[in-house]
Amino acid sequence: MNDALNTLQPYPFEKLRALLAGSQPTSDKRAIALSIGEPKHNSPDFVLQTLAENLHQLAVYPTTQGTLALREAVAGWCERRFRLGQGSLDPASQVLPVNGTREALFAFTQSVVNRNPEALVVSPNPFYQIYEGAALLAGAKPHYLPCLEENGFNPDFDAVSSETWQRCQILFLCSPSNPTGALLPLETLKKLIMLADEHDFVIAADECYSELYFDEENPPAGLLTACIELDRQDFKRCVIFHSLSKRSNLPGLRSGFVAGDAEILKSFLLYRTYHGCAMSLPTQLASIAAWNEETHVQANRDLYREKFTAVLDILSPVLDIHRPDGGFYLWPKTPIDDCTFTRELFVREYVTVVPGSYLSREVNGVNPGSNRVRMALVAPLTECVEAARRIRSFVQDLQ
Numbered sequence: 001m002n003d004a005l006n007t008l009q010p011y012p013f014e015k016l017r018a019l020l021a022g023s024q025p026t027s028d029k030r031a032i033a034l035s036i037g038e039p040k041h042n043s044p045d046f047v048l049q050t051l052a053e054n055l056h057q058l059a060v061y062p063t064t065q066g067t068l069a070l071r072e073a074v075a076g077w078c079e080r081r082f083r084l085g086q087g088s089l090d091p092a093s094q095v096l097p098v099n100g101t102r103e104a105l106f107a108f109t110q111s112v113v114n115r116n117p118e119a120l121v122v123s124p125n126p127f128y129q130i131y132e133g134a135a136l137l138a139g140a141k142p143h144y145l146p147c148l149e150e151n152g153f154n155p156d157f158d159a160v161s162s163e164t165w166q167r168c169q170i171l172f173l174c175s176p177s178n179p180t181g182a183l184l185p186l187e188t189l190k191k192l193i194m195l196a197d198e199h200d201f202v203i204a205a206d207e208c209y210s211e212l213y214f215d216e217e218n219p220p221a222g223l224l225t226a227c228i229e230l231d232r233q234d235f236k237r238c239v240i241f242h243s244l245s246k247r248s249n250l251p252g253l254r255s256g257f258v259a260g261d262a263e264i265l266k267s268f269l270l271y272r273t274y275h276g277c278a279m280s281l282p283t284q285l286a287s288i289a290a291w292n293e294e295t296h297v298q299a300n301r302d303l304y305r306e307k308f309t310a311v312l313d314i315l316s317p318v319l320d321i322h323r324p325d326g327g328f329y330l331w332p333k334t335p336i337d338d339c340t341f342t343r344e345l346f347v348r349e350y351v352t353v354v355p356g357s358y359l360s361r362e363v364n365g366v367n368p369g370s371n372r373v374r375m376a377l378v379a380p381l382t383e384c385v386e387a388a389r390r391i392r393s394f395v396q397d398l399q
Contacts, residue, residue: 007136011129012358019343025350032387034375035352037178037328041249041303041378044296050289051253057281064278065269066097073288074257078240081210082225088233089224093262096269097279097287100254101208101243105172106134108239108258111271112202113169115139120164123172124155126179126360126369128206131172140169144361146368153182153331157192165199176209176220179359179374180331181324189226196237202264205240208256209327211247211297212304220326224260235260246328247297248290255279255287304328307377307384314388318395330375331356335398338371348397349390 010018016035025031065071071091078089089095098104105128113119113135121135125144135142143164145155154177171192175184196203205223213220227235243256258265279287308323311330315321321332334341338355345351356369377384 002137004137004139008133009129012354015358016342016352016354019339019355020346020352023343023347025347027348027350029350029390031350031352032379032383032390033352034377034379034384034387035354037376037378038251039246039249039328039378040380041300043249043253044290044293046293046296047248047250047253047286047290051282051286054282054285057285060281062278062281062284064273066279067281067284068092070097070279070284070288071095073291074259077291078224078259081219082222082228084224084228088228089259090262094235094265095257095259096265096272097284098241098256098258098272099277099279100245100251101206101241101256102130103254103277104241104256104258105130105204105206106137107272107275107277108204108241108268109134109138109140109170111268112204112264113138113140118167119169120167121170121172122160122164122168122201124174124177125363126356127172128174128178129359132361135170142361143168144363146363146366147177147180147182148368153177153180154184154188157188157195162199165195165201168199168201171196171201171203172206173203173223174206174209175222176212176324176326178209178327179329179354179356179369181209181327181329183220183325186221186226186229189221189223190230193223193226193230193232193238201237202261203238205238207240208243209246210242212301212328213326214301214305214308214323216298216301234262237261237264239264244287244290247300249300250286250290253283253286255283255290303381304377307381310381310385311377311388314385314392318392318399328377330377331372332375334371334373335395336371338369338373342373345391345394349394351387351390351394 075089075091119140120143121140122143123131132142239260245251319332353373356372360369
């Protein structure tokens with residue numbers, strides 16, 4: 001067996017199951033899960049119809065590169081969404097469909113990392129655990145940058161040493177962040193591109209929450225936006241990851257894309273050709289329909305706005321909690337240890353959240369997730385409101 005498998009930590013939800021094992025809710029209330037970030041809004045009917053109408057194409061082997069029509073739809077969406085300018089993203093060489101960002105982030109790391117004992121994969125902390133596992137299995141060492149409240153829940157990139165940047169092979173970004181919801185400013189993205197040039201590392205921007213934001217007039221900028229503003233149409237050393245899971249409430253479709261540096265994507269395509277992960281034609285056609293339509297995405301944001309407003313009105317008086325810049329998570333401080341808070345909330349109110357310390361790693365004696373929990377507002381409005389009322393009652397009892 002691969003010895004590197006022994007270096008992997010249990011996934012946060014495995015830890016959560018162990019934490020709650022043997023715990024029995026003391027009331028007859030029904031369970032409400034705010035733990036897993038699985039969208040619960042309805043999938044768009046027109047996408048499902050497109051999928052159903054093309055099931056006969058499951059009889060055809062798809063290509064790893066995907067159809068030109070899908071890559072054109074993705075390129076067009078990127079150009080509109082991130083104001084890149086028409087024709088700035090080449091569908092033939094700068095776009096690659098993937099089976100969701102989770103699979104793509106892992107595979108991308110395997111294809112980019114050049115194994116050596118000094119190799120680092122740098123990521124925010126807290127983070128999506130795929131970054132860490134992918135680094136370890138690629139033969140690199142994860143390096144964690146704390147995301148603390150005093151820095152707007154973003155890493156302090158200015159505090160990173162030149163030696164660390166020199167050893168860095170991939171810098172993972174996540175904006176809006178999972179779990180904090182923080183956005184990386186456009187000027188920060190530009191500075192990171194300059195650092196990538198100086199130290200020769202790849203920036204992998206996980207932007208799968210980019211379409212969940214609150215201000216319709218100011219959608220979050222992306223890494224490719226920063227490239228265009230720097231007059232870098234080749235997107236050198238820059239790659240973005242997107243998915244239909246959160247944007248279009250299609251987590252089971254397993255459809256996303258990677259876009260950016262053509263040279264990197266050429267090597268990634270070679271890796272994926274051997275990896276055996278082509279997207280089926282019905283999925284590709286359904287994806288084209290989704291990327292070409294924005295009304296359902298705006299309606300999706302409206303539902304999240306409504307839930308955030310309602311839940312924050314209930315919880316703000318009793319918790320240190322703030323509306324995030326984007327995404328669908330809340331990241332409140334807890335009045336007691338985050339693991340104890342999670343377990344006791346489950347027992348007393350039958351509401352499940354995730355301890356923040358399970359989403360982070362301790363570095364130099366500090367775990368940025370300690371005394372915080374992640375709450376995913378993915379359930380329907382009535383369930384989120386009910387959960388918030390139970391949490392408020394629980395916190396008041398603690399006080």
